[in-house]
Amino acid sequence: MEYHLNKPGQTRSGRSPDRARCGSVGRPATAPQLIEKIHYGHIYLSPHLDDAVLSCGGRIWQQARAGEPVLVVTVFAGAPENGASLSAFARQLHARWETPSGAVERRREEDRAALAILGADGVYWDYPECIYRRGVDARFLYDSEDSLWGPVDPGEGDLANTLARQIERLPVGAGRALYGPLGVGGHVDHQIVRRALASARLSSGVVYYEDYPYAAQDEAVREAVGETLEDEPVRWRAERVALSEEAMRAKVAAIAQYRSQLSTFWTSETEMESAIRAFAVQAGGGRPAERYWRARVGPAGQPCGDRGDGRQAGSQDLRRALGTTGRGPGLRCRPAGLGRRRAGPDPHRDPHVSSQ
Numbered sequence: 001m002e003y004h005l006n007k008p009g010q011t012r013s014g015r016s017p018d019r020a021r022c023g024s025v026g027r028p029a030t031a032p033q034l035i036e037k038i039h040y041g042h043i044y045l046s047p048h049l050d051d052a053v054l055s056c057g058g059r060i061w062q063q064a065r066a067g068e069p070v071l072v073v074t075v076f077a078g079a080p081e082n083g084a085s086l087s088a089f090a091r092q093l094h095a096r097w098e099t100p101s102g103a104v105e106r107r108r109e110e111d112r113a114a115l116a117i118l119g120a121d122g123v124y125w126d127y128p129e130c131i132y133r134r135g136v137d138a139r140f141l142y143d144s145e146d147s148l149w150g151p152v153d154p155g156e157g158d159l160a161n162t163l164a165r166q167i168e169r170l171p172v173g174a175g176r177a178l179y180g181p182l183g184v185g186g187h188v189d190h191q192i193v194r195r196a197l198a199s200a201r202l203s204s205g206v207v208y209y210e211d212y213p214y215a216a217q218d219e220a221v222r223e224a225v226g227e228t229l230e231d232e233p234v235r236w237r238a239e240r241v242a243l244s245e246e247a248m249r250a251k252v253a254a255i256a257q258y259r260s261q262l263s264t265f266w267t268s269e270t271e272m273e274s275a276i277r278a279f280a281v282q283a284g285g286g287r288p289a290e291r292y293w294r295a296r297v298g299p300a301g302q303p304c305g306d307r308g309d310g311r312q313a314g315s316q317d318l319r320r321a322l323g324t325t326g327r328g329p330g331l332r333c334r335p336a337g338l339g340r341r342r343a344g345p346d347p348h349r350d351p352h353v354s355s356q
Ligand SMILES: [Zn+2]
Pocket: 047, 048, 051, 187, 190
């Protein structure tokens, strides 16, 4: 695990005496115990080195700006073993990213730069992302574009449980919030983190974010929260967080740091900014915002929105938030074209708007 604190002056979040004592400010450090020392008000779980910023960058900036320390934990930030061979698919992705070697380290550097702009700290867990993982028979588990959006390989059944135990050790609880991906789009690594969150024994509920850019397709969001299960009772509550122009600018500037990843979704930074701004307006029903989801508490006192099987309970709230009626087709989202989708004010009602 690698731990990264932003330099004083870069970080907009409040600096506690603990922070000053860490002695590793501005440098990566392998010191997981430091997490325990710093009182983060907000911890974001990011499957990959960009997801939290792409999806929540505006809110992160606003929280840090308000003096509330923010930590982003990237789960699949591990490099393949030294000298390990890569699949043809992974090599193809590295070529697209223009990172023929040292791809993970380069992406961590991009992430550090992005988090510095937002004023958040970062932790990098050493689990390699799916394109690097092999099964017991040494075959690559995910070696094609299609495989990224299919089912999680049965051989990885324990991975979500392992992550759940690690998530349980994060310093969250009373007065602190844990944010995680809804799994919109169905990327296998996002699905695994979602499952881990669902099975983790946590003392407080998880705030789920809409994985961008996949969330630009409303049907993908509907699938992620299981809109097709209409006979289920209300389970989810949507929450919009309004973003200031300053927050939008910081979010765009932070996303621009992921230079290796931009070409997957956009042809230029200008196009990226247009897409980010259009989606924010879409998510906010006319004004820039990010949208989040909380599971309602069930009769037994347990969060009941997340069943941990990737097919979540539907809700009247969901239909209200998405402006939809009737039974959805249960579409499986693909990444093609995402980020270039038409966006504009949607007719969605306003479930809840806050400023952080
Ligand atoms: Zn991702």
